[in-house]
Amino acid sequence: MAEQRLCYLDNNATTQVAPEVVEAMLPFYTELWGNPSSAYGFGSQVADHVRGAREKLAAMINADPSEILFTSCGTESNNSAFMSALSVQPGKRHIITSSVEHSANMAFGRLLEKRGYEVTYLPVESDGSLDICLLQEAIRPDTALVSLMWANNETGVMFTIEEAAAICRMHGVMFHSDAVQVPGKVKIDVKDLGVDMMSLSAHKLHAPKGVGLLYVKAGTKYQSYVTGGGQERGRRGGTENVASIVGFGRAAELAMATIDDENTRVRAMRDRLEKFILKQIPGTSRNGNAEKRLPNTANIAFSGLEAEALLLLLNKENICASSGSACTTGSLKPSHVLTSMGVREEIAQGSVRFSLGIYNTEEDVDLVIEKLPGMVECLRGNMPGASRETQMAEA
Numbered sequence: 001m002a003e004q005r006l007c008y009l010d011n012n013a014t015t016q017v018a019p020e021v022v023e024a025m026l027p028f029y030t031e032l033w034g035n036p037s038s039a040y041g042f043g044s045q046v047a048d049h050v051r052g053a054r055e056k057l058a059a060m061i062n063a064d065p066s067e068i069l070f071t072s073c074g075t076e077s078n079n080s081a082f083m084s085a086l087s088v089q090p091g092k093r094h095i096i097t098s099s100v101e102h103s104a105n106m107a108f109g110r111l112l113e114k115r116g117y118e119v120t121y122l123p124v125e126s127d128g129s130l131d132i133c134l135l136q137e138a139i140r141p142d143t144a145l146v147s148l149m150w151a152n153n154e155t156g157v158m159f160t161i162e163e164a165a166a167i168c169r170m171h172g173v174m175f176h177s178d179a180v181q182v183p184g185k186v187k188i189d190v191k192d193l194g195v196d197m198m199s200l201s202a203h204k205l206h207a208p209k210g211v212g213l214l215y216v217k218a219g220t221k222y223q224s225y226v227t228g229g230g231q232e233r234g235r236r237g238g239t240e241n242v243a244s245i246v247g248f249g250r251a252a253e254l255a256m257a258t259i260d261d262e263n264t265r266v267r268a269m270r271d272r273l274e275k276f277i278l279k280q281i282p283g284t285s286r287n288g289n290a291e292k293r294l295p296n297t298a299n300i301a302f303s304g305l306e307a308e309a310l311l312l313l314l315n316k317e318n319i320c321a322s323s324g325s326a327c328t329t330g331s332l333k334p335s336h337v338l339t340s341m342g343v344r345e346e347i348a349q350g351s352v353r354f355s356l357g358i359y360n361t362e363e364d365v366d367l368v369i370e371k372l373p374g375m376v377e378c379l380r381g382n383m384p385g386a387s388r389e390t391q392m393a394e395a
């Protein structure tokens with residue numbers, strides 16, 4: 001029997017590594033396996049390739065290569081920004097972030113609170129956007145860092161981080177942004193944005209997992225978080241993940257060419273899928289602002305069902321999507337992003353994220369359009385009181 005083809009609509013979780021990226025990486029597992037820190041030619045030729053990747057990534061975000069610091073992932077980049085800001089300003093013990101950040105910030109914030117720091121989590125509006133006046137009011141003389149994500153991984157909603165950065169500049173406060181979901185989808189110009197630090201992760205950009213970067217604007221005081229050898233000009237110890245760094249660089253080059261596709265073809269597919277669901281499946285609504293969001297993400301609430309059950313049915317058809325729910329001790333906790341937006345718990349638990357990418361085709365959208373209505377109907381039929389809830393949501 002022919003294997004069912006994969007319909008992958010979870011590109012905010014991770015992305016398929018581009019064949020061109022794999023090709024660029026392979027020599028670093030076979031002939032070019034030297035240590036880039038070695039003084040002899042066999043090592044320094046590897047260092048040249050790391051330098052090349054740094055230049056390509058810097059070009060993608062309009063930075064200088066010396067402002068790019070390679071890390072092991074987006075999480076490490078975020079954690080490093082927090083720790084650096086606190087280390088270089090020991091008298092300042094307050095951090096501001098938002099209530100809808102990725103766990104890379106949320107969990108680290110809670111850890112810092114346990115260590116005696118103060119963290120303010122700014123609330124968001126019902127459409128996932130941030131009232132920038134709240135930031136202005138939250139800044140204190142002891143604020144060491146403001147860290148706000150650029151695009152939300154669950155809803156795709158984008159904060160106006162250039163405004164946040166300007167407010168921070170006015171108050172002399174460092175500003176970091178988690179932009180892990182942005183590259184390849186929206187053009188990044190760190191100079192226009194005015195950020196001091198910015199995190200990216202390769203695996204959201206058709207490059208491998210386990211490599212990220214932190215942009216640190218020239219002149220920003222920086223203290224290393226992972227300390228060891230003198231790699232990354234003494235700012236991040238540890239032998240470089242050379243093959244992955246080279247792959248990340250190649251992905252940056254490709255992303256500059258595919259960004260138009262994300263904003264035309266991918267956006268149109270996302271919109272077709274979203275419009276179909278909202279129009280044709282009763283009891284559905286969009287979570288998040290329709291305009292100020294990534295072109296690839298649709299987060300849909302299905303009333304009267306559990307998202308996890310719907311994901312299982314989708315999985316049977318080899319369709320991959322996700323929910324923001326987290327499983328803790330066997331019970332499903334609704335997404336902190338959706339509950340922060342004021343979405344009712346039962347609606348949050350029935351919300352599914354579809355995130356498309358450049359490898360999706362209209363066939364993928366056709367498949368979901370064909371299968372989804374029946375699945376939703378079937379699940380609602382199995383839920384006690386489902387029909388009443390569905391009618392309420394339609395009203």
Ligand code: PLP
Nearest residue numbers: 073074075102104153178180201
């Ligand atoms: N920040 C955001 C917004 C993310 O979506 C993710 C990953 O899902 C991360 C940070 C963490 O990145 P990584 O998986 O590279 O640690």
